[in-house]
Amino acid sequence: MFKTLADAFKIKEVRNKLILTLVLLFVYRLGCWLPIPGIDVDALGVKVEGNTFLNLLSSVSGGSLAQGSFLALGVSPYITSSIVIQLLAGVIPAWQRLAKEGGADGRKKISQYTKIAALLIAVAQAIGIAVGFGTADGTNIGVFGNNKFICYAFIVLMLVAGAMFTVWLGEKITEIGIGNGMSLLIFVGVLSSAGTAILTNFQAIGQGGEAAQNAIWQLILFLVVLVAIFALVVFVDGGERKVPVQYAKQMRGRKMYGGQSTYIPVRVNANGVMPIIFASTILTFPQMLFSMFWPDVTGGFIGWWNKWVGAGSWVYAILLALLILAFAYFYTMMNFDSEEISRQIQQNGGFIQGIRPGRPTAQYLNGINKKITLFGAIFLAFMALIPTLLFTGIGAGGLNSAFSATGMLIVVSVALEFDKQLEAQMMMRNYRGFLK
Helix, strand or coil: CHHHHHHHCCCHHHHHHHHHHHHHHHHHHHHCCCECCCECHHHHHHHHHCCHHHHHHHHHCCCHHHHCECCCCCCHHHHHHHHHHHHHHHHCHHHHHHHHHCHHHHHHHHHHHHHHHHHHHHHHHHHHHHHHHHHCCCCCCECCCCCHHHHHHHHHHHHHHHHHHHHHHHHHHHHHCCCCHHHHHHHHHHHHHHHHHHHHHHHHHHCCHHHHHHHHHHHHHHHHHHHHHHHHHHHHHCCEEEEEEEECCEEECCEEECCCEEEEEEECCCCCCHHHHHHHHHHHHHHHHHHHHCCCCCCHHHHHHHHHCCCCCHHHHHHHHHHHHHHHHHHHHHHCCHHHHHHHHHHCCEECCCCCCCHHHHHHHHHHHHHHHHHHHHHHHHHHHHHHHHHHHCCCHHHHHCCCHHHHHHHHHHHHHHHHHHHHHHHHHHHHHHHC
16 A cells, blocks of 8 residues: 555646645644634533543544534534435435436435435534533533523534534545545544554553553553454455356357356445444434433433443443344345346346346345355454454553544545555556557
């Protein structure tokens, strides 16, 4: 990947796109550290750090929520809206036709629906943060005096504006830069949180004494486990089952077509991190409501839920693994249409050896996809549970918050996808030069 980056900077067109991407990412990180006027950053930081769910949400955005920054909501509203729209597109017939048959116009309309949903979710989250954190225990996050309405209205307006500005930044990176903008924004947020956690560990090492020796061993074990997990993610991400397809020879006019053999790639982890995001979003939604509107309630039903079903509990871990398995199959069925693939193979004169064309081919492909998806789902469930247990087991202290399971998959997946798109940009430029 580093060689690809070095070669990319030698090409003017690709270099300009890389620079634009870096500039827009810098603007995003700058917005993540600019506090909103009217927010008591210290009071908000204490409330966020004291809440498991909000602390996790803040770590994904690079600590911007705890800082009370302009981009505190980050990409969370857009990601949540994307999940909601995708689920609705799978059950609403009109939206199904729009997604499959609408072409560019259909994708544009789906994108507009996603933005509208992101705006509504951003408004709800901003109101929850401003009102919920500003009234619970007498510690007000606002510094506008007694006029709470003006304080809350201003904070909500800035948070919503920041969320939509984040959406705009992501679209601009996708449009004029390299890679998927939203993925890259999450990528830099996760790396920022990881860097902060590792820096805190180095500060403990610098203090000397027995605590420093423990911090050194914790850091070494953490890095060894992290490299092993990253290697596993890269290995599984590139795994696929190649289904061979043979095309018969056909005479069209005076020319002979077909006769070649190819394959259909069925990836082990074709779903990426989407099942984990789906499952964690559903499980943490009640806790998100409790955190925004009843942040200091520790008893009753809310206290019971946070203790036994909230993030970090063993019930949460079991439910998360089961939901990941379910959503892996659901998401695969949405994206892998075995009937359509079988129809295209048959229309082009192709066949799978030993399998009759038509419905038998579709059933054969569907069976392979389900088996491969099972391994991919087990891997995602493993990634959602085991890394946290390993980091806790080695006593990594604050380092266990450096990379969450979703964060690890995002970092590796985005890096691999960025490398592929960078190579594609360089290849297109070479083709242009050859044609000229």
